[in-house]
Amino acid sequence: MLALWDIDGTLLKSEHAGIHAMLEALHDLHPGRSFSFDGVEVSGRLDPLIYQELAARHGIPGDDDSHATFRARYTERLRARLAARNTVRVLAGVVDLVSALHDHADWEQGLLTGNYEPTGVLKVIHAGLDPDHFRINAFADHGTTRRHLPPVAIKRFHQVTGSAVPPERVVIIGDTPLDVDCAHHNGCRCLAVATGIHPADELRAAGADLVVDDLSDVAGILRWLQA
Numbered sequence: 001m002l003a004l005w006d007i008d009g010t011l012l013k014s015e016h017a018g019i020h021a022m023l024e025a026l027h028d029l030h031p032g033r034s035f036s037f038d039g040v041e042v043s044g045r046l047d048p049l050i051y052q053e054l055a056a057r058h059g060i061p062g063d064d065d066s067h068a069t070f071r072a073r074y075t076e077r078l079r080a081r082l083a084a085r086n087t088v089r090v091l092a093g094v095v096d097l098v099s100a101l102h103d104h105a106d107w108e109q110g111l112l113t114g115n116y117e118p119t120g121v122l123k124v125i126h127a128g129l130d131p132d133h134f135r136i137n138a139f140a141d142h143g144t145t146r147r148h149l150p151p152v153a154i155k156r157f158h159q160v161t162g163s164a165v166p167p168e169r170v171v172i173i174g175d176t177p178l179d180v181d182c183a184h185h186n187g188c189r190c191l192a193v194a195t196g197i198h199p200a201d202e203l204r205a206a207g208a209d210l211v212v213d214d215l216s217d218v219a220g221i222l223r224w225l226q227a
């Protein structure tokens with residue numbers, strides 16, 4: 001069995017450290033210009049797409065080299081920002097649920113996230129979580145939309161463990177309708193948690209298999225996961 005965790009709004013919240021660091025990176029690379037996220041949808045989206053949208057809106061280059069430069073500068077800025085003031089906090093129940101699944105012989109865990117790999121790992125570390133507990137990862141660098149990421153993780157599961165996991169034994173844990181969509185598009189289950197900006201009703205309407213207000217009922221969630 002495989003549990004794939006979204007990061008922002010699911011494992012942790014960061015007081016928008018990522019958005020602030022992205023803006024700092026854009027200002028570094030384009031001095032004198034002003035940038036904003038007004039009207040840019042970030043929730044559940046992949047970082048490279050967010051960059052493309054910002055580039056198009058602000059008339060800056062969106063080519064691969066410019067994107068790579070931005071990605072590197074954003075990583076530096078996020079690292080410095082979190083070192084100066086760690087605004088990341090782990091959400092209710094996460095430490096216990098990750099730890100319970102880690103101790104369980106039947107489960108592997110991974111990250112399935114719109115974050116770039118280095119910035120996603122930075123956030124996880126600053127939440128006080130052990131990144132080594134997440135062995136089966138699919139980051140924003142591995143696909144163009146979220147729907148592309150579960151097959152990446154399923155392939156990685158095979159590489160790491162030597163055995164295959166059918167999609168119906170994969171659970172995606174996320175906080176947005178896009179997490180639900182990427183799970184069901186790939187035949188996986190979705191545990192949706194209303195700790196992001198999307199209320200439980202919206203996640204239920206999106207068709208999540210289980211919706212919880214937060215992850216604090218670890219025993220109940222484990223029972224559902226094992227069912």
Ligand SMILES: [Mg+2]
Pocket residue numbers: 006007008009010043044174175176196
């Ligand atoms: Mg999220």
